[in-house]
Amino acid sequence: MAIESSGTISLGTTAGTNRSISGEFGGSTPHALSEYYRGGSEVPNTSANNDVPTSSTIKFSDFYDSVNFAATGNEAIGSWPVIFSNVTHPGNNTNSNGFNNQAFTNANFAEVIATIDFYVDESNNRVEIRYYGSNSSAASSYTVVYLTYVDLDISQSSVWQVKADWNYSTSVGAGAAAGTIVEPAANLDNAYRTLSASSRTSYTWKVTSNSGNETATIGSGVGDSVTFYLKNTDGTGTAREVNSGSKTLFLKATRGTQQDIGGGGGGGV
Secondary structure, rough: OOOOOOOEEEOOOOOOOHHHHHHOOOOOOOOOOHHOOOOOEEOOOOOOOOOOOOHHHHHHHHHHOOOOOOOOOOOOEOOOOOOOOOOEEOEEEEEEEEEEEEEEEEOEOOOOOOOOEEEEHHHEEEEEEEEEEEEEOEEEEEEEEEEEEEEHHHHOOOEEEEEEEEEEEEOOOHHHEEEOEOOOOOOOOOOOOOOOOOOOEEEEEEEEOOOOOOEEEEEEOOOOOEEEEEEEOOOOOEEEEOOOOOOEEEEEEOOOOOOOOOOOOEOOO
């Protein structure tokens, strides 16, 4: 990961792990700035390190934004994984046009949930995409797919990001018997979030109806959708991005005995 772009930098780790020249580039103790000329044994001669001199005067501020990364020429990101028809998508739909398509009715309590999460599985050179759906009468059912990559680990100074861009209508009914909706925060719409190799980054949509004869919905089933994007920026600043394409999002929870009207086609991400 690149050294910070401002503030204190140290040879050792006293200023912090992202502010350490030896922490980024290695070297032999006792450390000295003269170890770290660009193009020498420690600092790659790349455009990201252009501010680091190759000789003569060298100072700490030369190392702002510098990174121990040299492209191998093999860097690559795979295609967005497709769910095939023999893999059941949450909601028991099997085509590739939807993210989640569920409608559930119960006389007392109706709830439908759709979640997708991401994390970087460095040991296998892939991003794990796990998505699942459930309703108040059934446990969550996971489907896991993978986006593969080459030489783009976070530990190789890459940054992985995910973005969800959604556009849909919602309805909760009216009055004291209105349903409820939980959705990702508005500031996450069409905004990149940095992924981790140690924890998951998730998006969740949920509709609940638990009083009266009400229906709560996300999406109308026609034209309401979400698109997911995965982006990698390597240590040279080169960006690579793939996306899921537009996927229908339709969730409906009805309390009572109303007849469900199905939404648009569902299926894999």
